[in-house]
Amino acid sequence: MSEATVNAVSVTKNYQDYVQFYRAAWKGQRFTRIIYFLIIWIITVYIHWVVSDLLVRKHLLARDSYYLYSVISILLFLFIFCLTYKIFMKILGPNLIKLSYNENQNLLKKKEVRIDERGIREFSDVVDSFAAWQGVDRIEKTKEYLFVYIDKRQAFIIPLRNFPSPQAATTFCENAVSYWEAAKDKPVMPSA
Numbered sequence: 001m002s003e004a005t006v007n008a009v010s011v012t013k014n015y016q017d018y019v020q021f022y023r024a025a026w027k028g029q030r031f032t033r034i035i036y037f038l039i040i041w042i043i044t045v046y047i048h049w050v051v052s053d054l055l056v057r058k059h060l061l062a063r064d065s066y067y068l069y070s071v072i073s074i075l076l077f078l079f080i081f082c083l084t085y086k087i088f089m090k091i092l093g094p095n096l097i098k099l100s101y102n103e104n105q106n107l108l109k110k111k112e113v114r115i116d117e118r119g120i121r122e123f124s125d126v127v128d129s130f131a132a133w134q135g136v137d138r139i140e141k142t143k144e145y146l147f148v149y150i151d152k153r154q155a156f157i158i159p160l161r162n163f164p165s166p167q168a169a170t171t172f173c174e175n176a177v178s179y180w181e182a183a184k185d186k187p188v189m190p191s192a
Helices: 015-026 030-057 063-103 166-183
Strands: 008-011 111-115 119-123 128-132 138-141 145-151 154-159
Touching: 008 154, 015 145, 015 154, 030 063, 111 166, 119 166, 138 166, 145 166
Parallel strands: none
Antiparallel strands: 008 111, 111 119, 119 128, 138 145, 145 154
């Protein structure tokens, strides 16, 4: 197999490819989850403060039981918000991906993906994207995909099923990683 054959593949993507990409992109985003949790916690404490102040003013809550009520209500509100967030993400998350997928029909077109020592290029008759290896954040290979991340949420998605053989997929992935690692300390080459 020639190097040109090993370093190029025709790619056809479907909706499930994008779902898998978004799952992989969000995996390990601990900082983002912590921020969401802190926002939920602040909202919970604020709602608790408003509700308990109202109950004390209306004499429905005695001041001596205020602290016990505080612990119980904050935990209850936090549970409700976390549950709401989980349900919201379960329902809305896949629909946002589907909406994005349906609105951009260029995602459906068959594309050619090529790699060389300069970078990775994905192109079709209407789209042409190039990223120099110095601009690649990371490369992640799963059982079914090769993701070449440009940043935390943008990547070239290469389904491994598009390769003629598992060996061709492995060679392509190894070449991509070796090009990327070789380019880490080099300055960006100007495009021709």
